Amino acid sequence: MSTGSSTDTQLVIITGMSGAGKTVAIQSFEDLGFFCVDNLPPTLLPKFLELMKESGTKMNKVALVMDLRGREFFDSLFKALDDLAETSWVAPQVLFLDADDSTLVRRYKETRRSHPLAPSGLPLEGIQLERELLEELKGRAQIIYKTTGMKPKELREKILEEFSVNKKAIFTVNVMSFGFKHGIPIDADLVFDVRFLPNPHYIEHMRPKTGLDEDVSTYVLKWNETSKFLEKVTDLLSFMLPHYKREGKAQLIIAIGCTGGQHRSVALAEHIAKFFEKDYHTRVTHRDIDKRQGHAK
16 A cells, blocks of 8 residues: 655645635646545545545645535644644645635625625624634644735636646746836836837727727727737747746746836737747736726725
8 A cells, every 4th residue: 555755745725714715726726636625524534634545646636625614623623634743644735815804795795695604694794703713723824825806817826836746847928018107117027118009098988998898909909010019029029938938037027018008008918928828827917907097096
């Protein structure tokens, strides 16, 4: 019977506040090839560990979600963690997901779900009680992610970077849109100025929109000069990116700038990121998309 070792057996226990992203987290671990179990009662953890041990290499990457749906079993979880600390074949990691109260309340309102600890009361009451109950477990977590302001895609990327076996080999192409009137990003590796392209800002019905809206994107992309720019810039980047990757660079930040950072740069950043996503791990961010005069967040 193979028992594995702590060097090749991964056990991640995912827990934390309800609404903080545990569903996204477990889906992300599935994408990484982990054997995943949602809502495993902590009393079953010792039996599950025996199964892992007996399976040898067949279950050497496991992620388990445990939360307050099994709150009466948390004493069992703490005992199991204490017992695991004495073993040599696996070293569990507790990943705790958190978010501030206002974010959690907003997420519950958006999904129209009731909080498991306040099924007929206010979501905030359940959130505050849950935070108190989870305080000790949070203190035992090796990894804590605060998902306030974090999109599901960003949480997935964070988990990928943290838990992927090949994380050191990941080369990320980060395409950022920005507005020159808000300053050039200080962390950009390459900066492209697209203020020479026709500006949707001067079309009244497009002014309040952004480059994420289909009609704005179509307008930006329809011009011959836009097509030529994209052809030349993607050709240049296709030549440069393999050399940056070979050099050992972890990421390349490509900044696309227009005047305000809402229309042209946003549409082009999305297009460029999509062009390279088949060959590289890509991210797209829009630094100034919410900074319209008088409406900045």
